[in-house]
Amino acid sequence: MxxxxxxxxxxxxxxxxxxxxxxxxxxxxxxxxxxxxxxxxxxxxxxxxxxxxxxxxxxxxxxxxWAEAEALLGRDVEFRATGHIRLIFDEGSLADMRAYAEAARPWGFDLEELGPSDIRARFPGLGPEAIAASFSPRDGSANxxxxxxxxxxxxxxxxxxxxxxxxxxxxxxxxxxxxxxxxxxxxxxxxxxxxxxxxxxxxxxxxxxxxxxEARGPQMGVTEPLPHRISPVVGIWTRSKAYGAYLRQVERGNVVFGGAAERVPVDLDPGHAVADPARLPEQLRAVVRLVPALAQVAVIRTWSGCEGYxxxxxxxxxxxxxxxxxxxxxxxxxxxxxxxxxxxxxxxxxxxxxxxxxxxxxxxxxxxxxxx
Missing domain, CATH: 3.50.50.60 (FAD/NAD(P)-binding domain)
Structure with missing residues (x-):
């Protein structure tokens, strides 16, 4: 064939x-x-x-x-099953998470619910104002x-x-x-x-x-290298796009982040969006809500691309x-x-x-x- x-x-x-x-x-x-x-x-x-x-x-x-990737491909693509946590800051989002967890269980997916003390004990520094979180331990990230x-x-x-x-x-x-x-x-x-x-x-x-x-481009950014403190991928359960940030810290110490800023329309010719520095403060406010210690860090690069919706x-x-x-x-x-x-x-x-x-x-x- x-x-x-x-x-x-x-x-x-x-x-x-x-x-x-x-x-x-x-x-x-x-x-x-x-x-x-x-x-x-x-x-x-x-x-x-x-x-x-x-x-x-x-x-x-x-x-x-993904678990087999290194063996299949003969190289490390930096797949790490560090877990995926989504922080929750209000009762409506907590209800959304619980409804999703219940619906997903028959599909073979179990979410762990964490309370505030669990978050502080297992992931210190994340979302100090969070009232709960979901955690999926077998998920993570790759490069x-x-x-x-x-x-x-x-x-x-x-x-x-x-x-x-x-x-x-x-x-x-x-x-x-x-x-x-x-x-x-x-x-x-x-x-x-x-x-x-x-x-x-x-x-x-x-x-x-x-x-x-529709072709749209996300706005992504990365910080200067920092001491490695954030193990899981971090996101949020929220109905508000203004708070919809996500982040992860790579092994070299940089924190990669995205979300919160609206994705922009992309012309398919040439087919690549350009990151807008004016939208960065909006993103960083949402990121700092998840990890307050990032309030004073330097952003060293932003970028975008082209995704089909x-x-x-x-x-x-x-x-x-x-x-x-x-x-x-x-x-x-x-x-x-x-x-x-x-x-x-x-x-x-x-x-x-x-x-x-x-x-x-x-x-x-x-x-x-x-x-x-």
Whole structure:
């Protein structure tokens, strides 16, 4: 089986790798360099807390692949199961957390509830005003700058042809397969996997499939190196976007943070948002609520990127509804990093075997919630 993968972010490189492991002959085509789209703009969060319930089977599958990542890829991508804590500052958010925890339990996901004394004892310095928190001990983080290149290198070792800096000029369906004309040559295969991220809807539209999607850029930042004091990934349960910050401290001591600031619209040409320094104070106020000790630290860099947000906030994943041999995996709405290895594993299973043990029906491209 020959497969062309369009897009070289985490979804595309992981799919190429797992397809090759299943014996497929794969060509991956990326218009820039691998891992330079939504993946490199990612916070690096590996969380299952708060996910749409129908995503949890895929998230569980992906969590198992994250645990195997170093052995699979032959290098450390800085996956660390440090735990994921979400602080709670009001009764309404506590009720939201408890309702989610109850709903998620039948899906195989258990959240631990922490009281104020538990937070102080186990995670001193976090949210001194918090009334509670949720804790998921097996979640954590990884380095988004390392993981897509690592999957790409591992895929190359399995024989995948990775074509970078290739402008795609035309994509066609011949009736028996697909033909992709690019600035780096012409490629043909019986299957095409669309992992083009925020550009995925453009590819789908070529085959008569409309997906309502918006391209938006997050605002991310990182502090100067500090003594290492924060072990888990830290977030918040809140209904207010103004407080919706998250952060983690990397092993080198820097604190990476995001959230609180509204994601900005992105023009897909050229397809990259620019961080706005004027929005930084708003973010830092939310960050300091989570960790007051960060009030006086220096921010050394900010950045943004381009993520695709589908109207119903669920990804598009599975078979095309119009074209045999066409598959989609795009539109992960700013929370696809944790899912990436699982997406690649699941799509490879679906393409090569015709079935997938992980339920994907809620993500199909012709679901009613995407109808015009």
């Amino acid at each position: 020959d497969v062309i993968v369009l897009g070289g972010g985490l979804m595309g490189t992981a799919s190429a790798y797992f397809l090759a492991r299943r014996g497929a002959r794969v060509t991956l085509v990326e218009r820039h360099r691998v891992g330079t789209g939504a993946t490199v703009a990612s916070f690096g969060n590996i969380r299952r807390t708060g996910r749409h319930l129908s995503q949890l089977p895929l998230a569980h599958r992906s969590r198992e692949r 988004p700058r390392l993981v897509a290149p690592a999957f790409a290198d591992a895929a190359r070792r399995l024989g995948v042809n990775i074509v970078e800096e290739a402008r795609v000029d035309r994509i066609g369906f011949t009736g028996s397969g697909f033909r992709v004309e690019s600035s780096k040559g012409v490629f043909a295969a019986e299957c095409l996997l669309n992992t083009a991220g925020a550009w995925g809807a453009r590819v789908a539209a070529l085959f008569g499939e409309t997906v309502p999607i 589908v109207r119903d906030m669920l990804p598009v994943m599975g078979r095309s509804a119009t074209t045999p041999g066409l598959f989609h995996a795009f539109g992960f709405c700013g929370h696809g990093f944790q899912l990436g290895p699982g997406v690649g594993d699941a799509m490879a299973e679906l393409i090569v075997t015709g079935r997938c043990e992980t339920p994907l029906d809620d993500f199909r491209i012709d679901r009613p919630s995407l109808a015009a």
